[in-house]
Amino acid sequence: MNYYNEIKEKLIKSEIYDRVKDYSKDRNKVRVYFEIGKLLSEAGKEYGKNIIKQYSEKLITEVGKKYNERNLRYMRRFYEVFSNIKWNPAGSKLSWSHYREMLVLKNTNAIIYYINICEKNYLTKKQLKDKIKNREYERISDETKNKLITKEQLEVNDLIPNPIIIKSNTLKEEMNEYALKQAIINNLDEFLIQLGNGFMYAGSEYKIKIGNRYNYIDLLLYNKKYKCYVVVELKVTELKKEHTGQIMTYMNYIDENIKDIDDNKTIGIIICREDNKYVIKYCSDDRIISREYELV
Numbered sequence: 525m526n527y528y529n530e531i532k533e534k535l536i537k538s539e540i541y542d543r544v545k546d547y548s549k550d551r552n553k554v555r556v557y558f559e560i561g562k563l564l565s566e567a568g569k570e571y572g573k574n575i576i577k578q579y580s581e582k583l584i585t586e587v588g589k590k591y592n593e594r595n596l597r598y599m600r601r602f603y604e605v606f607s608n609i610k611w612n613p614a615g616s617k618l619s620w621s622h623y624r625e626m627l628v629l630k631n632t633n634a635i636i637y638y639i640n641i642c643e644k645n646y647l648t649k650k651q652l653k654d655k656i657k658n659r660e661y662e663r664i665s666d667e668t669k670n671k672l673i674t675k676e677q678l679e680v681n682d683l684i685p686n687p688i689i690i691k692s693n694t695l696k697e698e699m700n701e702y703a704l705k706q707a708i709i710n711n712l713d714e715f716l717i718q719l720g721n722g723f724m725y726a727g728s729e730y731k732i733k734i735g736n737r738y739n740y741i742d743l744l745l746y747n748k749k750y751k752c753y754v755v756v757e758l759k760v761t762e763l764k765k766e767h768t769g770q771i772m773t774y775m776n777y778i779d780e781n782i783k784d785i786d787d788n789k790t791i792g793i794i795i796c797r798e799d800n801k802y803v804i805k806y807c808s809d810d811r812i813i814s815r816e817y818e819l820v
Contacts, residue, residue, distance in 0.1 A: 527567035528579055531560050535587050550619040557620060561603025564596060576600065601627050605635060618642055621649045625656060634661040637672060641683075644721045651717060658689045658820075660718070680750040680791055683720040687818040688795055690715070696797070696819050704758045704795075704817070705729075705742055722749030732777050741774050752788040753778045759796040763814050767794050768807045775811065 538556040567575050576596045583591040602623060609632065622642055626635045638661065642652055661669075663685035671678055691714070692699070692707035708715050709728060716723045723745050730741040743756035755774045759767055771792040778790045792812040799816050 527563050527570075527575075528582065531563050531579065532583060532587060534560055535583065535591060539588065551616055553620045554616045554618070554623065557599045558603055558606065560596075561599040561601070562607070564600040565603055568600070598624060598627055605632060608632065609636065619649070622647075622652055625649060625653050629656070631661070633669065633673060637661050637664075640672075641721070645717055647717070651714075654714070655718075660685050663687065680720075680747055680752065680754070681793070681813045684793065684813070684815060685718065686799075687816040688715075688718060689820055690817050692819045694819065699760050699797075699819065701742070701758050701760055704760060707819075708743065708758075716745070719745075722747045723754065724748060726753070732774065732781070734773070734777060739774070744778075750788060751786070753783055753790040755790060755792045757792070757794050759794060761796065762798040763794060763796045763800040763803050765803050765807075767796070768803060768809070768812055771812060772809050775809070 534556050538553060564576060564579070567579075577593050580591060580593040580596050583596075605627065618639065626638050629635050629638075638652060638656065641647065641655070645651075647655070664683060665686070668678070668682040670676075671682060690704065690707050691711045692703070694703050694707070705728060712725060716725065724747070726744040726746050727741075728743050730744040732739050732741065741755055742758045745754040745756060746752070747754055755771055755778060757767065757771045757774070771794055775790040775792045783790060789811060792809075794812065794814045795817050796814060797817065799814050804812065804814050
């Protein structure tokens with residue numbers, strides 16, 4: 525079998541397709557590069573590791589400069605990763621640029637995780653790159669990772685990473701709650717995407733009246749997928765038991781006065797400088813979770 529000629533022919537057809545059918549060129553490119561990856565993998569087994577270098581030198585001259593050795597190795601890696609999982613390149617919703625960002629990862633489960641969140645949240649290449657750079661997969665719990673592998677039902681809090689990355693120029697030691705809230709508001713889209721699928725902004729310093737006194741919820745969100753409100757309280761200290769009491773009061777108020785009859789019960793997220801696992805362990809309401817924040 526002449527692997528080189530078949531690879532060359534596929535690349536030339538792909539180049540023509542890119543110019544003529546712009547609307548579907550990304551899907552075509554993904555499919556073609558997967559097929560080329562398979563050919564490169566087979567050619568390597570038959571002719572040895574140096575065959576990619578030999579092919580790239582000829583392809584650069586005969587087809588184009590972008591088909592260098594590095595990119596051909598990405599195509600081979602692309603095939604080797606995705607041939608081992610249930611995945612159909614013809615049904616891909618992501619661009620080749622998205623896959624390129626993920627192919628540097630060695631963990632196949634991490635790659636699958638990033639594919640899923642890209643497709644569900646329509647992430648751009650830059651948003652995906654930021655998530656990989658911030659090691660989002662590594663920041664979700666082992667329990668959640670097991671659920672993803674076994675395809676168990678996920679809860680609204682499962683994919684919220686720990687710590688939560690917040691962009692700010694303020695030093696951690698100098699951070700106060702107002703500055704932390706402003707840092708989140710200034711990068712609200714990134715914050716919501718980081719929390720997971722379906723989160724929407726409902727307000728900050730959300731005013732509620734309990735008895736004769738007004739109280740202010742730091743952030744009020746709504747999750748469209750799970751149909752529930754989400755109360756977010758910000759703390760620049762270690763998590764304390766009084767924090768869970770405060771957020772529980774706010775959650776109960778939302779449930780009684782704000783949520784619709786077909787909404788699920790409100791959940792609470794306490795974002796704090798330092799977690800205390802015993803506070804959450806002995807909290808009487810399992811709808812409350814805590815996450816540390818990390819400033820970048």
